[in-house]
Amino acid sequence: MDKLQVVGGKRLEGEIVISGAKNAALPILCAGLLTSGDLELSNVPRLHDVKTILKLLAQTGLKVTQDDERVTLNGSAITTLEAPYELVKTMRASILVLGPLLARFGEAKVSLPGGCAIGSRPVDQHIKGLQALGAEITIEGGYIYAKCKKLKGARIRTDMITVTGTENLLMAATLADGETILENAAREPEVTDLANLLVAMGAKIEGIGTDRLVIQGVAELHGARHAVISDRIEAATFLCAVAATGGDILLKNTRTDYFDVALDKLREIGLVMTMGPASIRAQMGGRPKPVSFRTTEYPGFPTDMQAQFMAVNTIASGGSRITETIFENRFMHVQEMNRLGAAIQTEGNTAHVKGVDKLVGAPVMATDLRASASLVIAAMAAQGTTIIDRIYHLDRGYDRMEVKLSAVGADIVRIK
Numbered sequence: 001m002d003k004l005q006v007v008g009g010k011r012l013e014g015e016i017v018i019s020g021a022k023n024a025a026l027p028i029l030c031a032g033l034l035t036s037g038d039l040e041l042s043n044v045p046r047l048h049d050v051k052t053i054l055k056l057l058a059q060t061g062l063k064v065t066q067d068d069e070r071v072t073l074n075g076s077a078i079t080t081l082e083a084p085y086e087l088v089k090t091m092r093a094s095i096l097v098l099g100p101l102l103a104r105f106g107e108a109k110v111s112l113p114g115g116c117a118i119g120s121r122p123v124d125q126h127i128k129g130l131q132a133l134g135a136e137i138t139i140e141g142g143y144i145y146a147k148c149k150k151l152k153g154a155r156i157r158t159d160m161i162t163v164t165g166t167e168n169l170l171m172a173a174t175l176a177d178g179e180t181i182l183e184n185a186a187r188e189p190e191v192t193d194l195a196n197l198l199v200a201m202g203a204k205i206e207g208i209g210t211d212r213l214v215i216q217g218v219a220e221l222h223g224a225r226h227a228v229i230s231d232r233i234e235a236a237t238f239l240c241a242v243a244a245t246g247g248d249i250l251l252k253n254t255r256t257d258y259f260d261v262a263l264d265k266l267r268e269i270g271l272v273m274t275m276g277p278a279s280i281r282a283q284m285g286g287r288p289k290p291v292s293f294r295t296t297e298y299p300g301f302p303t304d305m306q307a308q309f310m311a312v313n314t315i316a317s318g319g320s321r322i323t324e325t326i327f328e329n330r331f332m333h334v335q336e337m338n339r340l341g342a343a344i345q346t347e348g349n350t351a352h353v354k355g356v357d358k359l360v361g362a363p364v365m366a367t368d369l370r371a372s373a374s375l376v377i378a379a380m381a382a383q384g385t386t387i388i389d390r391i392y393h394l395d396r397g398y399d400r401m402e403v404k405l406s407a408v409g410a411d412i413v414r415i416k
């Protein structure tokens with residue numbers, strides 16, 4: 001199993017090119033199932049999760065052609081309307097094939113995702129929404145069996161805001177008969193990117209970017225070209241890294257109009273940011289100031305940045321309070337950061353962080369994707385050497401993070 005060895009205390013300086021967004025690419029690749037035409041995608045990130053979804057899509061019969069960050073999909077010869085447990089268990093986003101397969105072919109068999117390190121993460125809202133669109137759904141032997149003659153538009157209000165739930169129902173509704181109204185829809189930029197692609201494929205969607213999506217179903221969708229938006233979470237992760245280590249970095253291929261409150265929090269920390277049309281220059285000198293926050297849905301503070309900000313807070317000039325409201329078990333990095341000398345105590349879904357003068361390197365274990373990124377940040381801020389085990393979590397969602405960071409001065413190597 002690969003590990004990362006990080007020697008802390010290095011200032012970051014130089015340019016980092018941000019990759020396409022994982023959480024936009026995954027639903028967008030699944031949208032290839034909605035049409036027999038060619039979907040020509042660019043800015044697709046090189047990630048393990050992208051490989052997994054392409055493997056899953058290829059075994060349905062979707063034709064996949066890949067050339068670096070360009071992927072072309074053709075769905076004219078889909079033969080298998082199934083997502084097997086072996087693939088779904090490794091990546092929950094596999095559930096995103098359910099809506100498209102059902103809408104286009106009237107049938108799908110998708111494994112129920114099992115448990116997850118960060119929370120129980122049920123998919124009841126995906127199922128409830130598809131039932132409202134007229135699907136007959138049974139669950140047997142760990143699989144969701146969904147059937148319909150033709151989906152019919154409906155008004156759907158999910159019990160909570162769900163990102164992939166909104167995406168699944170949005171894709172299904174594009175091919176349903178009549179009008180579908182999705183209320184309480186997720187507004188994440190990744191949902192908007194998917195909606196923009198669907199419109200380019202011929203879908204009729206109003207309210208894009210709001211919590212009320214109105215979809216007029218069409219008989220079929222056609223091929224399209226689309227560039228995946230750049231990854232705001234990857235960008236913000238590097239901004240946290242420079243906030244923790246000090247330095248001067250320029251992020252390229254990013255956007256400045258789709259960030260959430262995380263950017264305001266970075267300013268509070270003391271990071272000086274200069275925005276260009278597709279770039280952010282970030283400069284940090286001195287010790288970070290502590291920031292308190294609660295995670296909420298977009299445009300609130302993203303749960304996918306909670307761990308990385310906690311890493312910065314561990315060495316801040318005071319105490320902070322972090323409350324996680326989206327997932328019930330997303331504090332597994334706390335014990336690992338405490339191994340590096342951090343002073344964090346949890347109380348239910350709140351973590352109290354007392355800023356310490358220094359962290360000291362130690363062996364630690366990555367437990368999930370964003371926790372891994374937070375340990376990389378903490379290790380870069382620590383004195384001495386940290387070995388981070390189980391970094392396959394990191395490879396699922398960051399495109400060669402250690403390569404990008406060593407190019408700007410971090411001392412970080414992958415060891416086999």
Ligand code: EPU
Nearest residue numbers: 023093121122123124125126161162163164165326327369
């Ligand atoms: N929920 C339900 N029932 C459902 C759906 C969701 O109870 O049917 C609950 C979840 O258990 C959770 C909350 O609703 O407590 C929100 O979950 P959501 O459905 O929004 O999460 P997701 O769609 O499974 C996506 C991202 C996650 C990100 C969350 C929240 C993708 C592929 N994944 O997950 O990304 O944390 O939204 O923003 O888009 C990551 O990239 O590290 C990651 C975990």
